[in-house]
Amino acid sequence: MDAGGWSEDTGGLPGGASGVFKDASGLFEDAVGLPAEVAGWFARRTWQPVPWSAAELVEAKRGRTVSVVLPALNEEGTVAGVVSAVRAAGELVDEVVVMDGGCTDRTAERAVAAGARVVRLDEALPGLAPRPGKGEVLWRSLAATRGDLIVFVDADLVEVGPEVVVGLVGPLLTEPGVQLVKGFYRRPLRMATTEHRSGGGRVTELMARPLLARFAPQLSGVVQPLGGEYAARRDLLARLPFAGGYGVEIALLMDTFRLAGLDAIGQVDLGVRKHRNRDLADLGVMASEILAVVLDRAGVDPGPRPVDLVQFAEGEPAGSGWFPVVRRVERTGRGPMRDTLTSR
Ligand SMILES: O=c1ccn([C@@H]2O[C@H](COP(=O)(O)OP(=O)(O)O)[C@@H](O)[C@H]2O)c(=O)[nH]1
Numbered sequence: 001m002d003a004g005g006w007s008e009d010t011g012g013l014p015g016g017a018s019g020v021f022k023d024a025s026g027l028f029e030d031a032v033g034l035p036a037e038v039a040g041w042f043a044r045r046t047w048q049p050v051p052w053s054a055a056e057l058v059e060a061k062r063g064r065t066v067s068v069v070l071p072a073l074n075e076e077g078t079v080a081g082v083v084s085a086v087r088a089a090g091e092l093v094d095e096v097v098v099m100d101g102g103c104t105d106r107t108a109e110r111a112v113a114a115g116a117r118v119v120r121l122d123e124a125l126p127g128l129a130p131r132p133g134k135g136e137v138l139w140r141s142l143a144a145t146r147g148d149l150i151v152f153v154d155a156d157l158v159e160v161g162p163e164v165v166v167g168l169v170g171p172l173l174t175e176p177g178v179q180l181v182k183g184f185y186r187r188p189l190r191m192a193t194t195e196h197r198s199g200g201g202r203v204t205e206l207m208a209r210p211l212l213a214r215f216a217p218q219l220s221g222v223v224q225p226l227g228g229e230y231a232a233r234r235d236l237l238a239r240l241p242f243a244g245g246y247g248v249e250i251a252l253l254m255d256t257f258r259l260a261g262l263d264a265i266g267q268v269d270l271g272v273r274k275h276r277n278r279d280l281a282d283l284g285v286m287a288s289e290i291l292a293v294v295l296d297r298a299g300v301d302p303g304p305r306p307v308d309l310v311q312f313a314e315g316e317p318a319g320s321g322w323f324p325v326v327r328r329v330e331r332t333g334r335g336p337m338r339d340t341l342t343s344r
């Protein structure tokens with residue numbers, strides 16, 4: 001599959017351009033070419049657009065099974081739409097599981113009504129007290145599902161369709177060397193009253209990319225390293241540790257690279273991703289979790305645990321001054337699920 005005009009000998013830029021990449025906004029006038037290793041990987045392991053149909057992939061399954069997992073913490077407003085979108089992939093999907101991360105709203109009820117199986121954290125691993133954070137939810141999904149391939153899709157997406165599953169499992173069913181597939185997309189930024197065509201993926205741009213550039217430059221070709229839509233072989237995920245909070249995605253990416261090499265990773269264009277965009281304060285906590293994980297994977301002491309992140313809020317009414325808000329950032333991860341299951 002021609003990966004959309006990118007080739008290994010053009011410095012990684014479309015159309016043979018190399019050296020300076022001119023952009024209408026002039027923001028990239030100082031761009032340089034991709035390192036050859038990254039350009040080569042990008043050309044080999046990027047599928048844009050996705051070339052497969054659901055029917056072709058059903059044929060390609062050859063007995064392999066697919067579990068789709070939606071991590072959900074109070075997503076009653078969107079979970080049913082995401083479940084329906086995933087189920088529209090038909091026979092490509094063998095089970096749809098919503099992992100209840102501790103919901104106190106109608107997420108579970110609406111997920112069941114839409115056709116998903118709902119599993120609470122304590123049900124997935126009875127007797128093992130759940131820990132907070134997204135990573136714990138994804139880790140426990142390995143015990144709650146049975147598919148040979150596991151697809152993670154956030155439950156807060158809107159305007160999503162079955163192509164999210166088709167795209168993500170495509171390389172896993174057709175390229176034997178690929179073990180982890182990340183989705184990528186244009187990321188609009190939807191705030192309370194406005195929607196911008198791009199601007200989403202704020203922690204990706206401000207934290208993840210600069211960290212990868214310094215500590216794992218081989219992964220710099222991954223368009224959306226933090227994206228919550230990705231798929232992997234169970235036998236890979238079961239051998240990996242899971243970071244506890246929002247560091248789970250970048251940890252899985254770095255650990256897959258360390259364990260299986262760059263060509264075990266692929267990425268597919270999924271079009272546009274719209275989700276609930278959290279405020280900057282929440283993203284500050286997320287960035288802190290991601291920073292800690294990347295430093296840990298890079299062998300750099302991430303500092304004390306837990307760390308107290310001091311942020312500031314403006315008092316009411318406006319003009320009445322600012323006050324500190326301290327958020328304790330502590331997400332304890334888990335070891336490989338393979339070890340947990342064999343020790344139970
Ligand atoms: O402790 C958590 C945090 C998040 N999530 C779920 O993980 C997905 C991604 O989380 P979030 O939307 O907060 O991340 P963002 O997309 O804003 O970076 C969503 O479906 C959340 O409901 C979860 O199950 N438990």
Ligand SMILES: O=C(O)[C@@H](COP(=O)(O)O)O[C@H]1O[C@H](CO)[C@@H](O)[C@H](O)[C@H]1O
Binds near residue numbers: 277
């Ligand atoms: O990519 C990002 O920068 C963050 C925040 O996205 P937005 O700025 O709210 O679009 O979103 C991702 O990061 C989380 C941590 O990896 C993932 O868990 C989320 O699924 C993903 O949306």
